[in-house]
Structure formats: C-alpha cells, structure tokens
Amino acid sequence: LPLQQGVQELQQFIAPLPEATEQVALAGSVGFVGNIQGTLRSPQVSGTASLANIALNRWALDPLITGPVRLDASGTTVDLQGSASDRIQLALDNRYLPTGFDVQLQELKATGSREGNLLKTTVAHVPIQEFRSLIPPGLLPPLIAAQPLAGDFSGQVDVNLSNWGLAGTVEIAGLKVGPLQAEQFTGGVQYIDGAIALEGAELRTGETLYLFSGRAIPFGPDPQVQAEAEIVNGDLKDMLAALEIAQLSDVLQLTRTVSSPATGSAADLVTVGVGQSQIPLPPQPESDAAEADSQELDLERLSEILALLDQSQQDSINALPLPPLKFVRGGITGKLSIGGSLKNGFDGLQGEVNLQGENWQWGNYVADRVTIKGNLQEGIVAIQPFELQTGEGTILLSGVFGADNINGQVQITDFPIITLQDLIPLPPAIGFGGQINATATLAGDRANPQMLGRVNITDANINDTPIDTATANFNYNKSVLRFGARSTLIESGTPLTLTGRIPYQLPIPGTSPPPDYGVEVSANLKNDGLAILNIITHQQLIWQGGDAAVDVKLVGQLDPETQRLAALIADGEVRIADGVVGSALLPEEPLTNINGYIHLDFDQIEVQELTGQFGGGAIAIAGNLPTFQRTPQANPLTVQMQQLNVELRGVIEGIIDGQVQVLGTALAPEVTGDVGVSNGEVQLLGVAGLTSKVAGGDGDGLGGGLTSLVELRDLKITLTNDFILRQFPILEFAARGSLTVNGVLPNLEPQGEIDLTRGYLNLFTTQFRLDGDYLNQALLSPITGLDPFLDMRLIGSVLETERRAFAVESANAEVADQPTNVGSLQSLQVIAEVQASAFQLIETLRTSQRQGLSPNNRLIALSSSPRRSETEILALMGGTFVNSVAGGDNTALVGGLANIAGSALFGDIQRTVSDTFGLSEFRIFPAQVINTDEDADSSDGTLGIAVELSKTVADRASISVFQFLTPANQPPRFNIRYRIDENFTLRGSTDLEGDDRAVLEYEVRF
Structure with missing residues (x-):
C-alpha cells in the first residue's frame, strides 16, 4: 500500500x-x-x-x-x-x-549500545533545565519545584531495561540550583523504584570543595531526603559567592527564594482555541465591571503594601552599621546532615551541623576561631553552641529557636569593645576602649524576640579617658530597648546614671514593629561626674573642679524610615557654682569662677546666666537656643567677651573683646557677631598645623567630629593695635583691618583685606622692610581659606665692595682719599615684590635659606638701584661670606660671619630703634675701614663695626649718618644722596672737621 x-x-x-x-x-x-x-x-x-x-x-x-x-x-x-x-x-x-x-x-550528544539487558549510554552537553519540563507537575514538592535549575550535563549511565533502573557517573558544569552556583559537580548516581542515590559526589566553588552522599525519593505524595555533606578547605568568600550573597539584603532575598512557592510564566498559561478568534466578547454588565475594577484596585493596593513591607525590611537591613558581606574572609571546615520529609518544607526536616572556622574577618570585625554546633528538628533550630573567639575574648550563644518559641542564652567574656565600635550608634568623636562582659537571656518568638541581660565593662575608657566603673542592665521586648546604666569616672566619685527607651526593630523577617517610635533618655550627674566633658571633647575641655548638678530628660520621635531623630524635646536643669574648666589648647590659664543656671525647657535651652573669668577678662553667656527645631528667638543666646587674654600655644595670642550670638539649634549651632582682637599675633604655620589637626581629629586637635557641628555665619573679626603676622625668624608684619568668616572647622571661609602697615622679611643675611609708599595687603578669600595672599613691596640694602684704579667716596661714609687699588663700599637698594600666599612665601624662603638657592621668582621678584642682575643681587644678599669662602679673603670672611651674627643678634634692636624714631633704616653691620696711615700698605684695610641711620625724604633723596663703633676715634660722616636717573647719582658728605666732599657719579653697566 x-x-x-x-x-x-x-x-x-x-x-x-x-x-x-x-x-x-x-x-x-x-x-x-x-x-x-x-x-x-x-x-x-x-x-x-x-x-x-x-x-x-x-x-x-x-x-x-x-x-x-x-x-x-x-x-x-x-x-x-x-x-x-x-x-x-x-x-x-x-x-x-x-x-x-x-x-x-x-551541542547535545547522546550515544548508546545494548549489552544484554543493559543499555550503556554516554551523553554530553545536555542542558539540565530542560529535564524539569519532562517531569509531570505535582510530582516535585513545592520546595524543589520553586528553585531555578541550570547546568551542562554529561555522563555515562547504564539503563536496566528490565526495571528501568539507572547507574553511572555524571558531571555537571556551571550548576545552578536555586541560589546555589557551582563551577563543577561530579558523582556517582543510581535510580531505582523512584529513589535516587548519590555516592562520592563532589561540588567545587572556587577553592572550596564539598563532598556529598545521600538518598532521595523526590516523587510522590511524601517526598523524602537523606543527605550528608562535608566541607573541605572551605572559604567563606567562595560560599557567599556561590549563593550570590554580597549584601545583608541578599540574605533576606535568599530566604524569600527558598521559601517561595513555585510560580510559572505567561507561557505556562495554556489556552485552547475555539476557532472564533474574530468574534468580540459580549458586553460586561455595569455591576460586574464595577466589581472587576474594585478587585483590580484591591490587587494593586495589595501589591503596593507588599512592596512597602519588602522595602521596609530592606531599609532596616541597610541601616545596620555593618560592612557588605562581600568583604567576608576566612576558612571553614566541618560536616552537615539533613533528612526527613519534603512535604512540609523545613518543618519536616531534621539536620545536624558541626562547623569550625579560623581567621574570620568581616570588614573591621575579626574572629580567631569560630565553632558552630546545632541541629534542626521539625522547624526548630537548636544551637549547642555558637562560639566566637577573638584574642582573649569569647562570645557564646546557645538555645532553641523556633517560630513559636525562643529560649537561649548569650554570654560575652572579655570581648574587646573596639571590635564592636562600628555597631554602637554614637558620633564618630566618641571612641570606646575596654572589655565587655555580659550575660543575657533570650525568649519570646519570631514575631517578638526578647532579651534580658546585664553588661559590665572592665578597663573601660572613652576617648582615652579611663572610666572607673561602667555597668548597665537592659531589656528588649516588643522591638523596644529599655536600659539603665551607671558609671563613675573616678574612684569613689559621684556616679553618672542614664536610663532610656529606644525603639528598634531587628532586621529579621517576621519580626513585629514597635508599638510606637518614641525615644526617652534621662541623665543625672553631679560634681566630678561633669568630667564627662573631658570625654566628649577629647580632653580639649577638662573639668577641673567645682560644684555642678545636671538633671536632664530627652524625649524625641524616631523616624522609622531613616532611623534618625525627627523631633527632640529636652527638660531639665544644669547648675554650676565656682566651676573650673581647663583646655589643652589654652594650657596657660583655665576658665575659672564659672557660675550659672541653664534650664532645658521642652524644645529649647534657656541660659539664664553663665559667667566666668579667663585671662584677666570676663565672659558672660545668656539667652535661648532651640534644641532641635530652628525657630526665631526674641532673646538669642549671646556671648559677651571682655578683655580675654587668649594664648593658643604656638598659634595665636591676643586680647579679645566683642559679642557673638549663637543661632540655629543645639545640634547645629551657628555663630555670628563682632569680635575685636588687639595686641595680638599669629604664627602662620601654627594656623596651618592647627587646621590639619582639626581635619584629622587626632588627640591633639579639636576633635573634628564636634567642631564640625559649629558653623560660623558672617562672623566679623577686626584686627587693631598692630596685630602681628609672624613666622619667626623669617617674617613679621603689623596688620590692621577686618575680615568676615564663614564655614566650619577645618574648612573656614574667610573674606577680607588686611592692610600691612610695617614689618620685615629676612632673606639670607639681608633684611627687607615694607615700602611705606606701596599698598601692602594680605587678602583672604573662601577659596584659599586661612592661607592669605600677600601683595607686598619691600626694600632692603646690601653693601657692594669695589676696587678701582682711582679714589672714590663711599656711599654711606665718605672716608679719606686712598691710593690706587684701595677698596670702597657702595650701598645698593634692593626691592622685593611679593605676589604669593603666606604658606608659599614661607616655604620658598625656608628652602632658599636651607639650600642657598634663589627664591621662586614667580613669588618674589628682585630688583636693585643701581641696577644689578638677579644673580648679582643674590650674591650680594648672600653676603661676602659666600664669596670669601670661595676666594680666601680673610677680611671678607670675618665680615660675612659678623654680618650673619649681626642679623641674628641685632635684628630686633634695629627694628625697635627704626620704629621708635621713625627712621627708614637703622643698621649695625661690619664695614671695611680704609687705612689712612701714610706708612701703611696702600692696599690694606681693617674690619670695623659701623652703625648707620638713614631717612628717605623723597623717592630719590635720602640723608644718613654713618659712624664706626670700632676702631675708635673715627669721626662721624653725614651723607646726602640724590639719584638723578639710572646713570647719574649726586653724593655729598662731611665729617664737620674739614673733610667735605661732593661727587657726581656716572655709571653704566656692560
């Protein structure tokens, strides 16, 4: 057919x-x-x-x-x-x-040949995810059916054609079962009468090897499983990577994945056509349509609620101060076993675990040894125990944990508190030290876990301040932590007591939120208990004595989304009598006679009166400041300062007068007002050092965590009475003017122009003084901060020694005509124009002095009159000292040494005399005395010490008096100098003893 x-x-x-x-x-x-x-x-x-x-x-x-x-x-x-x-x-x-x-x-390949009743098969590159589609629905339990499945299957399997049993070895590359991912799985497998057996199986993820054996009956109304696993050379990093866990939130997602029922896709909705696809659906009755719309809205609302619950749990986990789990490291070995029915999920399983870990690290948390022993029975986990050891400290957890019942104990012994520093919700400026000893009892259920316990801290210290005793009792119930703490800062001291209530929902699925989010904290301390000020300020403020009493209650509301205070109300009072407070920054004199009363009235602090004495002056504080919510104040907190002699060691000193107001809130204060500083001085590099300390928040600084809370807002500072900018022995300038300061430490933003009225700058052995005919200024801007830009012109003098073939008169001292080849001295005026920040200027001057190099010509431009090249000017400024070392001129060598010594010894005297008498220049310096003895060698000269007083009366004219102090009996000379132009100079001199001279100089440089 x-x-x-x-x-x-x-x-x-x-x-x-x-x-x-x-x-x-x-x-x-x-x-x-x-x-x-x-x-x-x-x-x-x-x-x-x-x-x-x-x-x-x-x-x-x-x-x-x-x-x-x-x-x-x-x-x-x-x-x-x-x-x-x-x-x-x-x-x-x-x-x-x-x-x-x-x-x-x-890519799939499969071959087979029959030997008797055995069909010997070889398969390669079979995607195992396709096996699931060949299994009838309902045969797999929901716990297994819900998990993703993927991998590349290969193996050799013998099929018994008599009973359809299987036996062989398999290999799966890139295996994924649910959240588990592995590089390779190998093992022996058998299947007969609906039962699957696994022998000698190995699963590898990274460097971690798992050994498996077990038996399962996955099909039928009551699926069963019995399995054992051993971890060999385990690595926590590999295990977490295999489960795709990098954050704490991934653990929550893993729990949902494992416990979720099986779901399908749109393709699973198999529909059967009736052959009338073009016929429209009949119209829906209005009542039915309305009901359908209502049901759709209910479904949308339910979806939104579920999403909000998921997000709330996610936020709770993210709010934990813990590093990502991807930073977990450490070794782990041990065995696990599990068995029972899969019909009811985890509730039908029994299991045991015995794991040991070494050298675990999670961010800053370190554990030397970890032991986990426990079992699972009908959904109840028993831990016997969990032990974590780091150094000499241990944490032990044991108990029974189920959905309906929790019964356990926690014991902590000599555990370093610094290990848990990141878990304590305190500002970064608070640092703990010591060892924790604690016991706690666990109770309740999954929805309402409970804890009752006691904590004792030995060798306690806060911010490196020793604490004599520190104990606390606590109770956690209905997601609210209640505590009572007691501490004495010094032996036999007055205790500080602290009680409170803080709502906090543990980030564990299934826990219930607190009944409300109200926060309450009460504190009470007296007298020496006020030494807590030392702790909070990192020893920058030190309570040294007096009578004090603090009784405060804080009430607030916690935002459940951000876990931050949304409102804060304070009630209480602070009384201080004859208090004394010292400061590490102002060690010379403490703040004494502190008396006052502060009332904490709901949402604001009312300082009725707070006075004290400091540095021979007085300080008074009064007014109101909101604690949390910014509100306008009719009587803002005001600080009056009168004649406060402040000396900040190595940074600034001066007398401060003025008034400032503290606006904003106690948690975010803003300081504004007017402050005058007189008779003061500031060390420029000291300011830079203080700024770096504040930025680093080290023990010698101000504690960046606290000072960063205070913001300056248009604070006006006026410098009067010759305020000095100094960096000894390089420069010193008298300043006058005002500036406005904004910002927070260490990022202050000053703005202003400060006039520099007089001063000097030293370069090598030459001293430069500010040119009074130039507008010398220090310019401050928010961009450069406390490093002012200096715009200055300075004038100095250097001596130039010349040997000529004819007699010539000295510029400053007209001595007797000398024979041919006798040297003469000439005074050159050197001008230094500075365009640089203060820190740049100091650095280039330091480098020049240390290495004998030219200063950065972009910062300091040098010129002279008469004109000389910069190289010549620098040689002259270096003194004949440098030249004499190279040339062997003993007289010049001695002069150079004397010049250096004179600059160091007489610098302050010269400046004082010049400033007192209004001179342009007063100098004491070495000079060569021409020998007038007819019998002496005409080329000889001696070295003497001379003094010169000069006064500039116009741009081109000056008068001076020159006198040798040694040798004796040298008559004084009176000189006048007038520079006609760059080439011609008219000089005149007399000693009033008949030696009168006038010289018209012409000079040209080749």
Whole structure:
C-alpha cells in the first residue's frame, strides 16, 4: 500500500497524551513517504520521514531533518540527517526496546549500545533545565519545584531495561540550583523504584570543595531526603559567592527564594482555541465591571503594601552599621546532615551541623576561631553552641529557636569593645576602649524576640579617658530597648546614671514593629561626674573642679524610615557654682569662677546666666537656643567677651573683646557677631598645623567630629593695635583691618583685606622692610581659606665692595682719599615684590635659606638701584661670606660671619630703634675701614663695626649718618644722596672737621 502522509503539526500528536507532557512545548511538522506491507499484527513499513522546523521547548533543530525509516518483524531502524549537524539514529528490537542510538541535536550528544539487558549510554552537553519540563507537575514538592535549575550535563549511565533502573557517573558544569552556583559537580548516581542515590559526589566553588552522599525519593505524595555533606578547605568568600550573597539584603532575598512557592510564566498559561478568534466578547454588565475594577484596585493596593513591607525590611537591613558581606574572609571546615520529609518544607526536616572556622574577618570585625554546633528538628533550630573567639575574648550563644518559641542564652567574656565600635550608634568623636562582659537571656518568638541581660565593662575608657566603673542592665521586648546604666569616672566619685527607651526593630523577617517610635533618655550627674566633658571633647575641655548638678530628660520621635531623630524635646536643669574648666589648647590659664543656671525647657535651652573669668577678662553667656527645631528667638543666646587674654600655644595670642550670638539649634549651632582682637599675633604655620589637626581629629586637635557641628555665619573679626603676622625668624608684619568668616572647622571661609602697615622679611643675611609708599595687603578669600595672599613691596640694602684704579667716596661714609687699588663700599637698594600666599612665601624662603638657592621668582621678584642682575643681587644678599669662602679673603670672611651674627643678634634692636624714631633704616653691620696711615700698605684695610641711620625724604633723596663703633676715634660722616636717573647719582658728605666732599657719579653697566 503506497502511503504519502501530508505534513502535520506535531502539537496535534501530543494533545491527547497524559499530563506528563503538559510542560512540553513542541512545534514543527512531520512528513512521511513510503510503503506499508504485511498484516496488522506484523506490519512492514519502509520509506522516508522528514522533520521540518522542529523545536522542543528551547531546543531548535536544523530546519530540515530527513532520512529512511524501516519497521519489520526483526525491529525498527531510523536514520535521519539534518541539513547542518543534527542527526537521529535509532535501532529497536522486535519488542521496541532500544539496541542502540546516536543522537546529536546542536551541542547535545547522546550515544548508546545494548549489552544484554543493559543499555550503556554516554551523553554530553545536555542542558539540565530542560529535564524539569519532562517531569509531570505535582510530582516535585513545592520546595524543589520553586528553585531555578541550570547546568551542562554529561555522563555515562547504564539503563536496566528490565526495571528501568539507572547507574553511572555524571558531571555537571556551571550548576545552578536555586541560589546555589557551582563551577563543577561530579558523582556517582543510581535510580531505582523512584529513589535516587548519590555516592562520592563532589561540588567545587572556587577553592572550596564539598563532598556529598545521600538518598532521595523526590516523587510522590511524601517526598523524602537523606543527605550528608562535608566541607573541605572551605572559604567563606567562595560560599557567599556561590549563593550570590554580597549584601545583608541578599540574605533576606535568599530566604524569600527558598521559601517561595513555585510560580510559572505567561507561557505556562495554556489556552485552547475555539476557532472564533474574530468574534468580540459580549458586553460586561455595569455591576460586574464595577466589581472587576474594585478587585483590580484591591490587587494593586495589595501589591503596593507588599512592596512597602519588602522595602521596609530592606531599609532596616541597610541601616545596620555593618560592612557588605562581600568583604567576608576566612576558612571553614566541618560536616552537615539533613533528612526527613519534603512535604512540609523545613518543618519536616531534621539536620545536624558541626562547623569550625579560623581567621574570620568581616570588614573591621575579626574572629580567631569560630565553632558552630546545632541541629534542626521539625522547624526548630537548636544551637549547642555558637562560639566566637577573638584574642582573649569569647562570645557564646546557645538555645532553641523556633517560630513559636525562643529560649537561649548569650554570654560575652572579655570581648574587646573596639571590635564592636562600628555597631554602637554614637558620633564618630566618641571612641570606646575596654572589655565587655555580659550575660543575657533570650525568649519570646519570631514575631517578638526578647532579651534580658546585664553588661559590665572592665578597663573601660572613652576617648582615652579611663572610666572607673561602667555597668548597665537592659531589656528588649516588643522591638523596644529599655536600659539603665551607671558609671563613675573616678574612684569613689559621684556616679553618672542614664536610663532610656529606644525603639528598634531587628532586621529579621517576621519580626513585629514597635508599638510606637518614641525615644526617652534621662541623665543625672553631679560634681566630678561633669568630667564627662573631658570625654566628649577629647580632653580639649577638662573639668577641673567645682560644684555642678545636671538633671536632664530627652524625649524625641524616631523616624522609622531613616532611623534618625525627627523631633527632640529636652527638660531639665544644669547648675554650676565656682566651676573650673581647663583646655589643652589654652594650657596657660583655665576658665575659672564659672557660675550659672541653664534650664532645658521642652524644645529649647534657656541660659539664664553663665559667667566666668579667663585671662584677666570676663565672659558672660545668656539667652535661648532651640534644641532641635530652628525657630526665631526674641532673646538669642549671646556671648559677651571682655578683655580675654587668649594664648593658643604656638598659634595665636591676643586680647579679645566683642559679642557673638549663637543661632540655629543645639545640634547645629551657628555663630555670628563682632569680635575685636588687639595686641595680638599669629604664627602662620601654627594656623596651618592647627587646621590639619582639626581635619584629622587626632588627640591633639579639636576633635573634628564636634567642631564640625559649629558653623560660623558672617562672623566679623577686626584686627587693631598692630596685630602681628609672624613666622619667626623669617617674617613679621603689623596688620590692621577686618575680615568676615564663614564655614566650619577645618574648612573656614574667610573674606577680607588686611592692610600691612610695617614689618620685615629676612632673606639670607639681608633684611627687607615694607615700602611705606606701596599698598601692602594680605587678602583672604573662601577659596584659599586661612592661607592669605600677600601683595607686598619691600626694600632692603646690601653693601657692594669695589676696587678701582682711582679714589672714590663711599656711599654711606665718605672716608679719606686712598691710593690706587684701595677698596670702597657702595650701598645698593634692593626691592622685593611679593605676589604669593603666606604658606608659599614661607616655604620658598625656608628652602632658599636651607639650600642657598634663589627664591621662586614667580613669588618674589628682585630688583636693585643701581641696577644689578638677579644673580648679582643674590650674591650680594648672600653676603661676602659666600664669596670669601670661595676666594680666601680673610677680611671678607670675618665680615660675612659678623654680618650673619649681626642679623641674628641685632635684628630686633634695629627694628625697635627704626620704629621708635621713625627712621627708614637703622643698621649695625661690619664695614671695611680704609687705612689712612701714610706708612701703611696702600692696599690694606681693617674690619670695623659701623652703625648707620638713614631717612628717605623723597623717592630719590635720602640723608644718613654713618659712624664706626670700632676702631675708635673715627669721626662721624653725614651723607646726602640724590639719584638723578639710572646713570647719574649726586653724593655729598662731611665729617664737620674739614673733610667735605661732593661727587657726581656716572655709571653704566656692560
């Protein structure tokens, strides 16, 4: 019978098949051309079959696969070849049992041959996710059916054709089961009578190796499992990476994934067409439509609520001050076992765990040794115990934890408190030290975990300040922590007591929120208990004595979303009598006679009166300051300062007068007002050092965590009465003016122009003084901060020694005519123009002095009159000292040494005399005395000490008096100098003893 069957859609063939094929998505068409002979009992079929555009779930075969098909009494053979690489070769015996096959579909390869009743098969590159679609729904328990499955399966398996049992070895690369990912899985597998056995299995993730064995019955109404696992050379990093856990929130997601029921996709909604796709649906009654809309809105609202709950749990976890889990490191070994029924999820399982860890690290948290022992029984976890050891400290946790009952104990012994520093919700300026000893009892259930315990801290210190005793009792119930603490700062001192209530929901799925978010904290301390001021300020303020009493109650509201205070009200009072407070920054004199009364009235602090004495002056504080919510104040907190002699060691000193107001709030104060500083001075590099200390918040600074809370707002500072800018011994300038300061320490933003009225700058052995005819200024801006930009012009004098072939008169001392080759002295005026910041200027001057190099000419430009090159000027400024060392001129060598010594010894005297008498210059310096003895060698000269007073009366004219102090009996000379231009200079001098001279100088440089 010739037969030519047309192309048929394959989906029609599987439609009548049982539910086992419901998960199979089959597409494509099949065709056959051939002959059928024989009888119905013994048919003989031969012909050609073709498969076109075949797709099975996610597999897509070659577009066309075709080949011969034969069926007779001896068996069946199929040999189909694709247009590319796909092929299907199959041989069956007369009972339709396979005797051999060779299949290649894309990357999948499978071959098999029969030996007796065993079909020996080899498979490679089979995507195991496709196995799930071949398992009828309902056979897998929800706990397993819900998990993702992926991997590349290969292996050698023997199939017993008598009972369809399986045995062999398998390998899965890139295995993923639920949240678990592994690089490779290998093992021996058996399947018989619905039971799967696993022997000698190995799972590798990174450097971690897991050994498995077990047995499971995954199908049927009561699936069972029994398994054991051993971790060999485990690494926490590998384990977390295998479970795709990098954050604490990923643990929550993992819990949801494991406990979620199986869900499907849109493709799983199989619908059956009725052949009338173009007919519209009948209209829906209005009542039904309204009900449908209402149901849709209810579903949308339910979805929003579920999303908000998920986000709330996520925020709670993110709010924990813990590092990401991706930073966990450490070794782990041990064994785990699990068994029981999968019908009821975890509630039907029993298990045991025995793990040991070494050298665990999680961010800053370190554990030398970790032991975990416990078991699981009907959904209840028993820990026996969990032990963590770091150094000499240990944490022990034991107990029973279930959904309906929690019963456990926590014991902490000599555990370093610094290890838990990041978990304590205190400002960064508070640093703890010591060892924790604590006991606590755990109770309640998953919705309401409870804890009752006591804490004792030994060798306690806060901010490096020793604490004599520190104990606390606490109770956690209904997501609210209640505590009472007691501490004495010194032995036999007055105790500080602290009680409070703080709501906090543990970031654990299933826990209930607190009934309200009210915060209450009460504090009480007296007299020496006020030494807590030492702790809070990092010893920058030190309570040294007096009578004091503090009784304060704080009431606030916590924002559950941000875990921050949304409102704060204070009630209480502070009384101080004859108090004394010292300061590490102002060690010379403490603040004494502190008396006052402060009332904390709901949402503001009312300072009725607070006075004290400091540095011979007085300070008075009064007014109101809100604690939390900024509100306008009719009587803002005001600080009056009168004649406060402030001396900040190595930084600034002066007398301060003025008035400032403290605005804003107690948690974010803003200081504004007017302050005058007189008779003071500031060390420029001292300011830079103080700024760096504040920025670093080290023990010698101001404690950046506290000072950063205070903001300056348009604080005006006026410098009067010759305020000095100094960096001894490099420079010193008298300043006058005002500036406005904004910002916080260490990022102050000053703005202003300060006039520099007089002063000096030293470069090598030459001293420069400010040019009074130039507007010398220090400019401060928010960009440069406390490093002012200096715009200055300075004038100095240097001596130039010349040897000429004719007699010539000295510029400053006209001595007797000398024979040919006798040297003479000439005074050069050197001008230094400075355009640099103060720190840049000091640095370049220091470098120049230390290395004998030219200062940075972009910061300091040098010129002279008469004109000399910069190289010549620098040589002259270095003194004949440098030249004499190279040239061997003993007289000049001695002069150079004397010049250096004179600059160091007489510098202050010279400046004082000049300033007192209004001179342009007063100098004491070495000078060469020309020998007038007719019998002496005409080329000889002696070294003497001279003094010169000069006064500039115009831009080009000056008068001076020159007198040798040694040798004695040298008459004084009175000089006048007038520079006509760059080439001509008119000089005149007299000693009033008949030696009168006048010289017209012409000079040109080649």
